[in-house]
Amino acid sequence: MQAYIVRRLLQAIPVIILDTFLAFALLLLLPGDPVETLIGASGGASLDPEQIAAYRRELGLDKPIPVQYVLWLGRALHGDLGRSTRTYRPVTDEIKARLPVTAQVGAAALLLSLTIAIPAGVTAAVWRNSVLDRIVTVVAVGGVAIPGFFLGVIFILLFAVKLRWLPPSGFVSLFEDPMRGVRFLALPVLVLGWESAALVTRQTRSGMLEVLAQDYVRTARAKGLREARVVWVHALRNALLAVVTVIGLLVGRLLAGSVVIETIFAIPGMGRLLVSAIGARDIATVQAVVLIIALSVVVANLITDLAYGVLDPRIRFR
Amino acid sequence: MFGRGAVDAQEIVAGLRPRATAPPLVLRLLRVRLAGFGLAVILIVAVAAVFAPLLAPHDPLAQDPYAALQGPSRAHWLGTDQSGRDVLSRLIYGARVSLGIGLGAVAFGAALGVPLGLVTGYLRGVVDEVAMRAMDALVSFPGLILALALVAARGPSLTNLIVAIGIANVPWIARVVRSQVLSIREQEYVTAARTVGASDLRILFVHIWPNSTAPVIVQSTLGMGYAVLAEAALSFLGVGVRPPTPTWGSMLQFAFGFLSVKPLLSIVPGTAIFLLVLAFNLVGDALRDVLDPRLRGRL
Numbered sequence: 001m002q003a004y005i006v007r008r009l010l011q012a013i014p015v016i017i018l019d020t021f022l023a024f025a026l027l028l029l030l031p032g033d034p035v036e037t038l039i040g041a042s043g044g045a046s047l048d049p050e051q052i053a054a055y056r057r058e059l060g061l062d063k064p065i066p067v068q069y070v071l072w073l074g075r076a077l078h079g080d081l082g083r084s085t086r087t088y089r090p091v092t093d094e095i096k097a098r099l100p101v102t103a104q105v106g107a108a109a110l111l112l113s114l115t116i117a118i119p120a121g122v123t124a125a126v127w128r129n130s131v132l133d134r135i136v137t138v139v140a141v142g143g144v145a146i147p148g149f150f151l152g153v154i155f156i157l158l159f160a161v162k163l164r165w166l167p168p169s170g171f172v173s174l175f176e177d178p179m180r181g182v183r184f185l186a187l188p189v190l191v192l193g194w195e196s197a198a199l200v201t202r203q204t205r206s207g208m209l210e211v212l213a214q215d216y217v218r219t220a221r222a223k224g225l226r227e228a229r230v231v232w233v234h235a236l237r238n239a240l241l242a243v244v245t246v247i248g249l250l251v252g253r254l255l256a257g258s259v260v261i262e263t264i265f266a267i268p269g270m271g272r273l274l275v276s277a278i279g280a281r282d283i284a285t286v287q288a289v290v291l292i293i294a295l296s297v298v299v300a301n302l303i304t305d306l307a308y309g310v311l312d313p314r315i316r317f318r
Numbered sequence: 319m320f321g322r323g324a325v326d327a328q329e330i331v332a333g334l335r336p337r338a339t340a341p342p343l344v345l346r347l348l349r350v351r352l353a354g355f356g357l358a359v360i361l362i363v364a365v366a367a368v369f370a371p372l373l374a375p376h377d378p379l380a381q382d383p384y385a386a387l388q389g390p391s392r393a394h395w396l397g398t399d400q401s402g403r404d405v406l407s408r409l410i411y412g413a414r415v416s417l418g419i420g421l422g423a424v425a426f427g428a429a430l431g432v433p434l435g436l437v438t439g440y441l442r443g444v445v446d447e448v449a450m451r452a453m454d455a456l457v458s459f460p461g462l463i464l465a466l467a468l469v470a471a472r473g474p475s476l477t478n479l480i481v482a483i484g485i486a487n488v489p490w491i492a493r494v495v496r497s498q499v500l501s502i503r504e505q506e507y508v509t510a511a512r513t514v515g516a517s518d519l520r521i522l523f524v525h526i527w528p529n530s531t532a533p534v535i536v537q538s539t540l541g542m543g544y545a546v547l548a549e550a551a552l553s554f555l556g557v558g559v560r561p562p563t564p565t566w567g568s569m570l571q572f573a574f575g576f577l578s579v580k581p582l583l584s585i586v587p588g589t590a591i592f593l594l595v596l597a598f599n600l601v602g603d604a605l606r607d608v609l610d611p612r613l614r615g616r617l
Contacts, residue, residue: 011451018455029471141603145596147547149554149567150588153574161578256460260551264574274463275555278470290459290467297458 004309012302019298020076023291024069027283035061076291082284086277091288094273099292102269104174105261106254108185109192113250117197118236118243121204125212125239126231136201143198148257152191152264159187169266188265192257196250200243207242211235244308248301255293346608347601356600359593367413376404378411378564387580396586399569400576405586408564412587415553415565416546416594422480423545424538427487432527432534434488435495440503440522450496453489461486465548469557479558483548487541494537498530532609539605543598550591566591 035056056062060071075081081091124136160168166186174181211217212235220230259271266272270289277285348354366373375395382402389397396405438446456464461483468482502508503526511525552558553567561568566587573583 014451015455015458018452019458022455022459023467026467026471029468031472141599142592142596145543145547145599146592147550147554147588147595149551149570150584150592153570153577153584153588157577157581157584161581252458252460256462259462259466260555263555274466275557278466278557281470283471286467286470290463293463294455294459297460301458 001309005306008302008305008309012298016295016298019294020073020291021069023287023294024072026287026290027072028065030283081288081291084277084285085282086280086285091285094285095270095288095292098268098270098273101171101173101267102255102258102262102271105185105188105192105267105269106251106258108174108189109254109257110196110250112189112193113195113197113200114243116193117200118204118240120197121201122208122231122236122239124201124205125208128209136205140198140201140205143194143201146194148191148195148260149264151194152187152261155187155191156264169264171265171267171269188261188267191264192254192261195257196253199246199250199253203243203246204239207239208235210242211239214238241308241312244304244311247307248297248304251300252297255296343608347604350604350607352600353604356597356604359597360601363413363417363590363594363597366410367417370410370414374404374407374410376407378403378407379562380404387576387583389580389582397580397582399583400572403564405569405583408569409566409586409590411564412566412569412590415559415563416549416591419476419479419483419549419559420542420545422476423484423548424487424541426480426484427491427541428534428538430485431488431491432495435492436499436522436527436530438492439496439499440518440526442500446496449492453492456485456489459486461544462548462551465552466555466557469552474552474557474560476559479549479552483545483552486544486548487537490541491534491537494533495530498533499526502526502529536602536606536609539598539602543595543602546591546598547595 035052053062060068063071079092081095083089084091084094087094120136120140124133127133156168159166166183168187170184172180172184174185212231217230217235220234221227225234255271258269259274261267262269262271263275270293274286274289277283277289344357347357380403382398385394385398385402386400387398388394388402391397394404394406396409399405399408434449438449459467464486465479465482468485469478472478472482508521508525511521516525549558549565550567550570553565554571556568556571558567559565569587570584570591573580573587577584
């Protein structure tokens with residue numbers, strides 16, 4: 001097991017380096033002089049060349065690109081992700097305020113999707129080709145195709161505008177005011193969870209179908225276990241391995257989805273920060289958000305693989 | 319069991335019968351559940367996109383402040399938006415952006431992914447290892463985030479959007495091509511080609527590539543669904559194709575402000591995006607069933 005963990009950690013290193021380089025490289029993609037964008041020189045008041053040169057030296061932008069990258073990475077590792085060109089505040093401060101919001105919405109959505117999708121997938125697999133299976137399959141296939149921004153619009157229309165059950169937008173932290181927080185979180189979490197639920201349902205169903213055909217399931221039935229025990233204990237535990245493999249993918253989707261969801265529901269999280277930073281061409285903030293999202297996905301994938309190794313010993317020896 | 323002679327006899331008999339050819343791909347596709355529906359939707363959208371100037375009842379950009387936010391009528395079948403522009407005409411013209419950027423993005427993904435997959439799968443070794451780790455890093459970037467980041471740096475021109483959306487397709491196409499090449503390169507006919515002195519390039523492009531197209535077609539179709547969705551999302555977030563060009567995503571974005579007054583304005587473009595993405599996913603899944611029988615019957 002130790003060898004497996006070490007090997008997997010080593011494999012993650014090049015991916016992390018490439019991710020950080022991709023985030024850094026956004027600066028190189030900027031048209032024109034990055035310094036002007038970085039200090040947000042507004043059209044009229046241009047800086048004098050000396051100031052620009054000084055700033056360039058300060059940021060190390062006069063050095064070769066590999067050196068620039070190492071310097072940027074070094075600063076990032078010390079928690080310095082530059083300053084926002086909009087607010088002139090350190091980007092790290094902004095992130096600290098936003099990250100918990102996105103984490104709260106994302107975690108709730110992940111939880112919701114697993115709670116709905118696993119029983120749905122199991123039901124579809126056990127009663128394969130039944131009406132129930134058809135319904136689950138159609139909803140799951142449709143669920144992948146329906147854009148989060150459209151589903152959000154429909155839910156707002158239905159639950160906020162027509163029925164007036166829930167507020168159409170806004171955010172209250174669950175930790176500050178749980179009762180109000182739930183009301184504000186309900187719609188965004190439902191929309192965000194929906195997409196992941198579709199994926200998990202498909203994964204659970206195909207995993208269950210595979211496992212239910214195995215010899216040990218027949219053995220379990222043959223020795224007279226109740227069907228419920230066979231399905232929910234013997235089969236599901238092994239079928240869930242197929243679900244575990246997509247958790248890393250889910251985290252990526254949830255983070256991407258949060259960009260759209262936070263915009264629709266006016267939630268002050270990382271996604272909305274990214275969109276507004278793009279609008280303002282605030283590249284330091286864009287780099288920081290992109291970097292944190294990419295690293296979150298890498299970490300999620302790493303945890304997924306390690307969990308998989310724990311759950312399925314065969315993986316460790318491959 | 320059967321002697322060699324028996325097999326020969328069977329082959330002779332088979333040779334005498336008219337050769338049983340597989341029915342055309344489209345017919346095999348139509349047998350898969352809902353694939354016909356998907357094909358129909360794609361066909362309708364494609365016709366709308368190609369013949370937009372002939373089909374659209376109005377100029378999609380023509381504003382009429384006196385006819386703003388109207389419901390469906392004889393003159394405007396799907397009503398008008400906040401500037402009095404005809405919604406149906408904008409929907410028809412919007413199909414051009416969705417399909418155009420989708421096709422461009424998939425072509426870009428294939429143009430980079432296919433050669434990458436061919437070369438890494440054929441050469442293996444260090445090149446393969448480095449390229450695949452790079453693909454891992456690219457995959458760990460959620461597609462939409464990557465597209466947003468690239469558009470943020472380069473601006474939302476048509477080319478930039480195609481590259482930004484298409485780049486997410488590269489690792490997926492490279493991976494399927496690579497895995498296909500890895501198995502094909504061990505086939506006997508490849509060994510035979512090598513024995514008669516065919517060059518690496520000839521083996522790669524004449525013998526291996528034609529036999530690895532199936533998964534590329536499947537992946538590209540699914541990639542179209544993703545590209546349509548991503549383009550709509552970028553437009554919705556206001557970082558896609560610039561107004562006044564009508565796109566489904568931007569129609570939805572503008573309609574959002576009038577959701578409580580005119581829900582139809584949101585429902586029309588939203589449904590169009592949903593149906594087109596669903597269509598590509600259904601056809602992609604059906605293609606996988608038809609072209610790759612190993613996966614048949616699984617979701």
